[in-house]
Amino acid sequence: VKKAFCIILCTVIIFILSGCNFSDVKKETDEEIIISSIGFDETEDQVYVYAEAIINKGKETESSTKLLKAKGETIEEAIFNLYSYALKPLYLNHCGLLVIGENLSSKNLKEIWKYLFNNKNITQAIEVVCTENSEKLLSLIPENEIAIGYEISYALSQISKNTGIEYRNRFYELESARNEQINSYAVPFIKISDKKPIIDGLQIYLEDEKALKTEQNEAVLYSIIRENYDNGNVLIGGKKYKIDILSVNYNFNYSDVLSIDITVKLKNGNIDILKNEFKNFIFNKKDLYGIGERIYKKDKKIWNKIKNNYDDVFEKSRINISVKA
Amino acid sequence: VKEKDFGIHLIGLYAMLIFGQAGVLLPYRNADEYTFTGFMLSVIFNLIFMIIWFPLVKHMKLNQETAIVKKLIFSLIYIIIVIISVSTLIDNLTVFTEFINIFVLSETPKYIIALLFIFTVIYITLSRIEAFYKFTFLAFVVSSVIIVILFLVSIPRFDIKNIIILSFPKLKNLYEQALPFFKNISFSVLILPFFHFLVAEKTTKKHSVYGVIAGNILIIFTLLNSVLIFGSRLAGKIEYPYSEAIGTVTVGDIFTRMDGFSYFVFFFSCLTEACVCILIIKKTAELLYKAYFSKNSKGVAGRCHE
Numbered sequence: 001v002k003k004a005f006c007i008i009l010c011t012v013i014i015f016i017l018s019g020c021n022f023s024d025v026k027k028e029t030d031e032e033i034i035i036s037s038i039g040f041d042e043t044e045d046q047v048y049v050y051a052e053a054i055i056n057k058g059k060e061t062e063s064s065t066k067l068l069k070a071k072g073e074t075i076e077e078a079i080f081n082l083y084s085y086a087l088k089p090l091y092l093n094h095c096g097l098l099v100i101g102e103n104l105s106s107k108n109l110k111e112i113w114k115y116l117f118n119n120k121n122i123t124q125a126i127e128v129v130c131t132e133n134s135e136k137l138l139s140l141i142p143e144n145e146i147a148i149g150y151e152i153s154y155a156l157s158q159i160s161k162n163t164g165i166e167y168r169n170r171f172y173e174l175e176s177a178r179n180e181q182i183n184s185y186a187v188p189f190i191k192i193s194d195k196k197p198i199i200d201g202l203q204i205y206l207e208d209e210k211a212l213k214t215e216q217n218e219a220v221l222y223s224i225i226r227e228n229y230d231n232g233n234v235l236i237g238g239k240k241y242k243i244d245i246l247s248v249n250y251n252f253n254y255s256d257v258l259s260i261d262i263t264v265k266l267k268n269g270n271i272d273i274l275k276n277e278f279k280n281f282i283f284n285k286k287d288l289y290g291i292g293e294r295i296y297k298k299d300k301k302i303w304n305k306i307k308n309n310y311d312d313v314f315e316k317s318r319i320n321i322s323v324k325a
Numbered sequence: 326v327k328e329k330d331f332g333i334h335l336i337g338l339y340a341m342l343i344f345g346q347a348g349v350l351l352p353y354r355n356a357d358e359y360t361f362t363g364f365m366l367s368v369i370f371n372l373i374f375m376i377i378w379f380p381l382v383k384h385m386k387l388n389q390e391t392a393i394v395k396k397l398i399f400s401l402i403y404i405i406i407v408i409i410s411v412s413t414l415i416d417n418l419t420v421f422t423e424f425i426n427i428f429v430l431s432e433t434p435k436y437i438i439a440l441l442f443i444f445t446v447i448y449i450t451l452s453r454i455e456a457f458y459k460f461t462f463l464a465f466v467v468s469s470v471i472i473v474i475l476f477l478v479s480i481p482r483f484d485i486k487n488i489i490i491l492s493f494p495k496l497k498n499l500y501e502q503a504l505p506f507f508k509n510i511s512f513s514v515l516i517l518p519f520f521h522f523l524v525a526e527k528t529t530k531k532h533s534v535y536g537v538i539a540g541n542i543l544i545i546f547t548l549l550n551s552v553l554i555f556g557s558r559l560a561g562k563i564e565y566p567y568s569e570a571i572g573t574v575t576v577g578d579i580f581t582r583m584d585g586f587s588y589f590v591f592f593f594s595c596l597t598e599a600c601v602c603i604l605i606i607k608k609t610a611e612l613l614y615k616a617y618f619s620k621n622s623k624g625v626a627g628r629c630h631e
Contacts, residue, residue: 010467093582120427123582124555124563125482125573172555172573179558227486297358298491 032091036065037149039099039134040078042108046071049078050099051090052138052149065147067138075111092121097149098171099134100187106208113178113208116171124172127153130203131190140197152197156188159199163216164234165223181303182292182310183207186214186222204288211288221281224248224264225289225321236277250294254302258317260291265324275323287314332532334458335525337465339536340543341597342520343513344468346420348547349567349591353505356552356561358487359494363502364548368541370507375514375537379530382518387616396616403609406519410602410609413512417602418442421595424565429588446599450607454524457600464593465539471586472546478583479574483553510541513598520601523608547590 039050051068070085072078083090100112116122129152131137138148145151160167168177169187177185186202202219204212214222220236223229227248253259266274283289292310296303306313352360385399422439430438449457494502514537521533551566554573560566568591572584 007463007466010463123572124569125575170573172559172569176556176559179556179562300492 032089033068033086034091035095036147037097037099037138037152038092038095039101039131039138040075040104040108040112041101041134042104046073047075047078047108048135049075049082050135050138051082051086052147053086053090054147063146065142067135069135075108075115079115092119093123095122095126095149096153098126098128099137099190100128100130101134102130102132102189102203102210109205109208113171113175117175122171124170124175126171127156127167128169128171128174128187129156129190130187131192133192136192137190137197140192140195143196148197152190155197155199160230162235163220164230165220166228166230168228177290178208180290180293181296181307182287182290184211184286184288184290186219186226186228186288189213206286206288211286212284217277218281221277222289225262236273250291250298252295252299252302254305254313258302258306258313260317260319262319262321263324264321267325271323271325278321278323281321283319285315286311331455331458331525332529334462335532336536336539337463338458338461338525338597338601339517339533340465340539341461341468341594342517342601343510343537343540344543344590344594345509345513345540345598346417346591346594347506347509348472348544348594349424349565349587350420351506351509351544351548352552352557352561352566354561355501355505356557357498357502358490358557359498359502360557360561361488361548361552362490362494363499363504364506364544366499366503367506367510370503371510371514371541372534372537374511375517375534378514379518379521379533382522387612389616389619391616400613400616403519403613406516407606407609409512410516410605413516414599414602414606417595417599421591424588424591428565428568428584442595442599445596446603449596449600450603454604457604458525461593461597461600464597468590468593469539469543471590472543475571475574475583475586476546476550478576479550479554479570482570482574484556485553487553487556488549510544513540516601516605519605519609523612524604 034054035051036054037052039052041048041050048069048071053066053068055064055066068082068086070078070082072081098112098116100109104112116124116126137152140148142148142151145154156167156169159165167188168174168185174185174187177183184204184206186204189200189203190197191200192198199216201214201216202222203210204214204222217236220234225248229248247265249263249265251261251263253261264274264278287310291314292303292307295306351364385402387396387399387403391399418439421442422435425438426433426435449460517533517537521530547567551560551563551570554560554570555563555566560570563569568584568587571587572582574583575581576583
């Protein structure tokens with residue numbers, strides 16, 4: 001009995017010490033400013049950083065938010081200034097959303113990824129979205145959640161359930177895609193309509209450069225090709241369809257030209273709709289689809305032949321996409 | 326209490342020793358899609374290494390009656406083991422201090438963290454050996470429960486594509502992936518028989534084998550957790566992939582940032598490894614002293630009950 005009591009006590013202590021309820025709540029409210037989301041924008045000569053701070057007045061229902069701002073010539077300087085201007089230290093452990101302005105240059109975007117990678121306080125699971133103007137987005141008033149950052153995160157999970165798109169926009173997912181043979185990734189694009197955030201397709205990046213902006217319909221097809229897709233409901237052409245099982249197979253051949261065969265297999269779904277949609281789908285000249293990584297994983301012989309001039313090979317490649325039951 | 330009653334405790338101790346820092350720090354920087362296959366290969370290498378190494382250590386009896394050439398060779402091996410134990414101890418202290426300073430006590434000076442660790446290790450090693458066995462067994466049980474629960478709650482974050490192999494690796498690829506794991510774990514395998522024969526002399530070899538297997542199973546869980554969430558390449562680039570992977574897991578609205586649980590596993594394994602190193606250093610020093618200076622030495626190593 002004594003032993004069992006000791007083991008139970010140890011387990012309880014572990015839970016207490018690992019949680020933030022006992023150790024951090026006082027610290028969060030009294031000594032630090034809780035940040036729910038951060039955003040970045042860029043003009044010709046300045047970089048702007050925004051942080052949505054939760055002003056906690058004791059009870060969650062009485063909490064409000066305030067947008068902290070700072071600027072600098074570089075990302076590092078802007079972040080340094082943000083920390084300097086704040087009256088209390090910033091508590092980033094619960095920061096759930098990163099907003100990147102669509103005008104951010106590749107150089108600054110790389111700096112942001114580096115900052116997130118090295119910052120141990122911000123979770124690697126932070127969600128990333130793109131928008132026209134980060135300040136405007138983070139200034140919106142939340143309707144259901146305590147902060148606009150959390151509201152956008154929640155909306156993303158809801159729209160993901162409705163459209164079948166797996167956004168894969170968490171920082172570690174983007175960082176993982178950046179470490180693939182071809183550095184390309186997509187983040188949800190948020191536009192502001194009627195003072196509300198609306199998810200409007202995907203912003204696709206190649207080598208941290210803005211490469212393509214897709215509409216919501218195209219985003220579904222893009223996600224299927226990239227296998228960022230969850231079975232369930234799919235929203236195509238404004239209509240909702242149910243897909244039970246969907247799988248994507250790739251086959252590659254290379255003699256003088258790279259031939260890519262993509263087969264989308266569908267079970268219990270409307271094949272004609274998907275066939276029609278893919279008929280009109282135009283592949284970009286650059287590999288924004290993670291195809292290079294698939295060639296590398298599936299056929300290293302082909303990859304070794306083409307990797308040095310992959311961009312040219314991909315541009316001249318023949319891509320055939322077929323939808324089968 | 327007879328020492329042979331602690332067989333089950335020693336399985337836990339050896340498992341924590343093998344788990345060491347590997348479960349929290351691996352995979353390393355050059356990890357690719359064959360990293361998990363490489364790890365499985367390293368497990369086989371380590372088991373073979375242990376099967377060969379164990380009987381060799383058993384026959385390294387060192388006393389005043391040992392023939393002079395053998396005595397010199399064995400002494401040299403014991404001194405090498407002491408050097409390895411000292412370096413492992415320093416490595417544990419450094420990694421532990423760094424880890425705690427980054428994740429838990431960021432405002433506390435590093436030397437305070439190091440002192441806390443040193444005092445805890447000294448306290449445990451000065452206690453009765455039975456207390457150490459009990460501590461490591463409890464640490465093993467708690468760590469296993471934490472690792473398995475964290476693995477289960479991480480499943481929604483897993484991407485199976487991260488470990489699927491679509492083409493056969495070349496032997497060179499596999500070797501490159503297996504080597505960091507083999508290196509990391511082999512130090513524990515190297516010193517384990519010395520602990521077995523010098524400190525826990527009345528246990529059997531099967532406890533060591535079970536312990537090594539249990540430790541490797543724990544590493545499989547943590548490695549899969551990191552690789553299935555981050556993918557091999559990213560996991561290899563992150564300094565503490567296991568903790569960071571657990572930091573991404575959320576269960577409902579209440580449990581977010583669960584990395585705090587993973588810290589316990591790291592504390593326990595670091596403490597166990599450090600204590601084992603100190604006990605080996607202490608017992609080896611005694612053995613060498615008896616072999617060269619004491620008049621009634623009968624040798625310590627090789628007294629196990631098979």
